[in-house]
Amino acid sequence: MTKVAKSGLEPVKAKLATDVIGPIKTLMKARKNLLEIIPESATKQPIVSGTMGKVSWHMLMDPKSIGRVMKDKLDAYPKSDVTKNILKPAIGESMLIAEGAHWRWQRQATAPIFTHRNISNLAPIMSATAHITCDRLSACKGEADLFDEMIRATFEVIANITFGGSDAVECDELHVALNNYTDSVGKMSLLDLIGLPTWVPRPARIFKNSAIRKMHSMATDAITRRKTEGAKDIPDLLDLLMKGEDPETKRRLNTAEIRDTLLTFIVAGHETTALTLAWGLYLCAFDQEVQDKLRAEAQSVLKGRIATAEDCPSLPYTEQVIKETMRLYPPVAFMSRTALETDELCGQPVKRKDTVMLPVYALHRNHALWENPDTFDPNRFANNYKPDRFSYIPFGDGPRICIGAQFAMIETKIVLSTLISRFKFERIDGKDPKPVLLITLRPEEGIPLKVTPV
Ligand code: HEM
Numbered sequence: 056m057t058k059v060a061k062s063g064l065e066p067v068k069a070k071l072a073t074d075v076i077g078p079i080k081t082l083m084k085a086r087k088n089l090l091e092i093i094p095e096s097a098t099k100q101p102i103v104s105g106t107m108g109k110v111s112w113h114m115l116m117d118p119k120s121i122g123r124v125m126k127d128k129l130d131a132y133p134k135s136d137v138t139k140n141i142l143k144p145a146i147g148e149s150m151l152i153a154e155g156a157h158w159r160w161q162r163q164a165t166a167p168i169f170t171h172r173n174i175s176n177l178a179p180i181m182s183a184t185a186h187i188t189c190d191r192l193s194a195c196k197g198e199a200d201l202f203d204e205m206i207r208a209t210f211e212v213i214a215n216i217t218f219g220g221s222d223a224v225e226c227d228e229l230h231v232a233l234n235n236y237t238d239s240v241g242k243m244s245l246l247d248l249i250g251l252p253t254w255v256p257r258p259a260r261i262f263k264n265s266a267i268r269k270m271h272s273m274a275t276d277a278i279t280r281r282k283t284e285g286a287k288d289i290p291d292l293l294d295l296l297m298k299g300e301d302p303e304t305k306r307r308l309n310t311a312e313i314r315d316t317l318l319t320f321i322v323a324g325h326e327t328t329a330l331t332l333a334w335g336l337y338l339c340a341f342d343q344e345v346q347d348k349l350r351a352e353a354q355s356v357l358k359g360r361i362a363t364a365e366d367c368p369s370l371p372y373t374e375q376v377i378k379e380t381m382r383l384y385p386p387v388a389f390m391s392r393t394a395l396e397t398d399e400l401c402g403q404p405v406k407r408k409d410t411v412m413l414p415v416y417a418l419h420r421n422h423a424l425w426e427n428p429d430t431f432d433p434n435r436f437a438n439n440y441k442p443d444r445f446s447y448i449p450f451g452d453g454p455r456i457c458i459g460a461q462f463a464m465i466e467t468k469i470v471l472s473t474l475i476s477r478f479k480f481e482r483i484d485g486k487d488p489k490p491v492l493l494i495t496l497r498p499e500e501g502i503p504l505k506v507t508p509v
Pocket of ligand 1: 321385454457
């Protein structure tokens with residue numbers, strides 16, 4: 056159990072399922088918002104099990120059992136086939152969905168890219184984007200959709216870091232292709248995550264192909280250009296990937312593997328980071344006391360400057376706010392695995408082929424693990440407090456923990472502290488966001504806030 060958090064007004068939350076509903080109704084709800092099929096009881100119980108057609112499923116909120124799935128018996132609980140089927144056309148057998156030896160060598164070859172030194176080298180691009188975002192907000196006439204703004208900002212960062220040197224038109228085209236792709240993947244995933252066979256038609260599958268072709272050709276062009284032009288003075292993500300090799304076998308990624316990994320980083324890293332920032336700004340607007348404290352920290356450290364990677368260790372309260380944001384609104388709010396062998400989880404028998412779900416949203420709001428779980432209180436994370444392992448998993452855990460976690464934390468700190476040091480954010484009556492789960496935890500109609508320079 057975490058430290059006692061203050062109880063108080065609660066920021067927006069999802070309406071979880073309270074009635075037992077049949078498979079058709081479940082599907083209809085899941086098409087719109089996967090959160091609505093997570094039972095309310097998942098915020099009180101360690102495990103909830105059920106069946107959907109012929110598939111048995113288990114939702115785990117018990118940290119020990121989650122540790123078994125994510126760490127101790129990793130190979131017995133691979134990512135579910137259906138999740139892989141929808142991602143594979145875009146990102147191939149790349150790290151996010153590969154298993155066993157094929158996953159391991161890619162992870163080892165790319166891990167050095169995410170050292171603190173390499174991320175610090177890339178951080179000036181994050182600071183430059185924070186600057187441009189301030190300019191955009193200054194021009195926004197008092198109101199802006201902060202989800203939209205943050206999506207733009209994190210896309211600029213990742214596009215510059217991966218496709219550095221491409222012109223703005225190309226980046227815009229890539230952004231459109233990526234949006235088409237994530238929208239279609241989001242819609243399909245609802246059907247896939249709950250275990251429907253892949254032959255059931257998914258409405259969005261048609262769009263997906265042209266978006267994927269566009270993303271593939273842009274990534275391949277960028278790699279070919281870089282091969283002729285040579286590496287940059289300060290290596291960007293593409294240079295680092297081209298140099299990456301498995302320390303054991305010395306095997307390097309070929310062009311198709313570099314392309315798939317590049318797209319994996321974009322797909323896995325861009326919207327997740329934008330959501331953390333956007334939900335964080337909503338929470339600051341929700342609790343002005345927290346916002347004032349955050350601003351006081353940012354202004355005393357930055358003194359009018361844009362934040363840099365070097366400032367990050369001096370922004371502990373900013374880190375607390377980001378951690379609490381990812382507890383209440385984890386961007387990856389739901390993960391799913393398929394059991395390959397019979398097992399027992401939290402006293403429940405698990406059969407081969409059962410679907411094991413990790414509803415991070417319900418885990419992070421489970422009453423047995425968190426005091427006043429629906430309250431926003433960054434002080435839970437004061438003094439570098441670390442919750443019990445597997446009770447807080449915004450970046451996953453175990454060997455498959457997010458490879459970009461540190462990258463995302465630095466980017467989020469740079470952008471959040473810079474924005475808060477220069478602007479005041481306030482809620483607009485009647486325009487509170489509604490959390491909707493479509494692969495990631497999105498605000499349904501964006502996050503419109505009042506924005507005033509300070
Ligand atoms: C706040 C931002 C982010 C969040 C909340 C997040 C969350 C996650 C989570 C929960 C997983 C584990 C998925 C699972 O086990 O099923 C994951 C994996 C992954 N993430 Fe992130 N992520 C973020 C940012 C990034 C960034 C910036 C990158 C790359 C630039 C990235 C690249 C990846 C990759 C490649 C994996 C797969 C790792 C593996 O399977 O070995 N993520 N992320």
